[in-house]
Amino acid sequence: MRLSRYFLPTLKETPAEAQIVSHRLMLRAGLIRQEAAGIYAWLPIGFRVLKKIEQIVREEMNRAGAIEILMPTLQPSELWKETGRYDAYGPEMLRITDRHEREPLYGPTNEDMVTEIFRAYVRSYRALPLNLYHIQWKFRDEIRPRFGVMRGREFLMKDAYSFDLDKEGARRSYNKMYVAYLRAFQRMGLTTIPMRAETGPIGGDLSHEFIVLADTGESQVFCHKDLLDMPVPEETVDFDSDLEAFVQQRTRLYAATSDVHDAARFESEVPEDKRVTARGIEVGQIFYFGTKYSVPMKAVVAGPDGKEVPIEGGSYGIGVSRLVGAIIEASHDEAGIIWPSPVAPFDLSLINLKKGDAKTDAACEGLYAKLTAARKDVLYDDTDDRPGAKFATHDLIGNPWQVIVGPRGLEKGTVEAKNRATGAREELSLEAALNRFA
C-alpha cells in the first residue's frame, strides 16, 4: 500500500476525551473514530488489526473443533421470553420497535438463539459433541461506556456454544476452549492467565476469565507467579485427547479477580515470594452452565437408552474489538503502538526518506515491488513529508519493522532496518533486506 494513496488520518495532538493510553493511541494513529458514546467506526489500519485478531480466533476455534456460523444482530424477543432473560437482562439490552410494532432486540449475546437453532435440528446424542460459534457485533447499552473500544457499547465478539450429552462431555468441551483460548491469545502476543470468575448474569457454576496483565487494567487480580511462564500447548495439540490433566495443572494454582478473591486462601496457598498482585484486562470468558437454557427451551436429545435428556451447555466469549485496545495497553511506548507481528496492520513500513531523489525512489520501488510480490503487507511511505515526520508517524502506528531508505545509506549501498519493539537498527544491503523481509 502506498501511503500517498492510503487513508491514514493521524493526529499530532491527543483528543481531549481519551483517558487511557490505548484509546489515545487508537485515535492518534487513526484506528478508530468515535461516532457516538461507545460506538466507533473502524478506519483502515484499525480494521486491518481487527480482522487479523478475528482470523486468529477463527483459526484456533476451528482447530479446537468448533464450527463457524453467523447469527443475526437483531433477535426476536420471543426467544428471550422463553428463557426468562427478556426481563432479567434489564436496560443493558437495546430493545427496538419495528414497523409492525414487534419488539426485536439488538443481541447482547446469543445463547437463546443458538439453542433455538440446535433444538430445531439435533435430536440424537450421536450428533454430539457440537460446538457452534460466530463472530458478530453485539450491543450492550452500558451505563457508562469508556476507555474507547475497551468498554464500548457496540463491540465485536466471538461467542461459542457447546452442546453435550452429559457433564463429563461438557467438561471436555470446556477444556478444549480453555486450551484454544490460551493458544489464540498467545498468537496475538499476549500472555493471559485464566482466573476463577463469577458467572454473572449468564449463570452456571464453572467459569474462567482470561486476563491480560497490564498496569492500566480495569480489575485487580491475584495469582501464583508460576502461571506467568507456564507453557501454552503447541499447534499440534490433539483436542480429542484428554486435556483434563493440562487444565488441572493450571487451575490448581491460585488465580482470581477481585470479585471472587479470597485473601485468606491466597495467603495460605501461595508462598509469599510467589504472590502476584496486579492489574488486568479481561479478554475472554468461558462458562459451563449446564441445562440453564436447554431445560426452558426444551433442547433435548435422545441418549443411547432412547430417553430424551436436556443437553449440557457452555458458552465461550472473546472480546475481539476489545483485544485491539488490550494489545495496545500491553504493548506500546512513548512514541506509539508496538504491534506484535501477527496482528500488525502491515508487516513493515518502507520509508522513503527523500521522495523525488531518483536513486532513493528507484530503490524503494524495487523493494516495494519485490516484497509485495512475496505477499508481504508493506506500507510504503512515498509521501513528501520530511524524515522526522515520517519516523514519528511510523513509530506511532507501530508496524513491527521499518525499512528506511535514504540517499545517505544508498551511497554505501545500504538501507536501514529498524525493529519497532527494541529500537535496534541494522544496516543491510538491498539484497540482504530482501532476503530478510521477503
Add this chain to the structure above:
RNA sequence: CGGGGCGUAGCGCAGUCUGGUAGCGCAUCUGCUUUGGGAGCAGAGGGUCGCGUGUUCAAAUCACGCCGCCCCGACCA
C-alpha cells in the same frame, strides 16, 4: 442513574464573569526555501460559537429548556 465538568474551524484551546466586527496554535491549500527524528517564511481557505426559546437596539457571552460528550461512583466482554 447520583455527583462533577465540557460543547467556539479537522484537532488542542482562548474569548463567556463584565453583551458590541469570532481569535490563537497545530492541521489543510498555494508559492519559495529546506530535507535522517513531527522545518522556515509569505499568503489563502475553513465557523449557523451543540440545538431551541426568551431578554436586549445588539447574544459565543445573560435566562430557561433540550441534546451530545467526558470524568468519579454503582454495573459490565
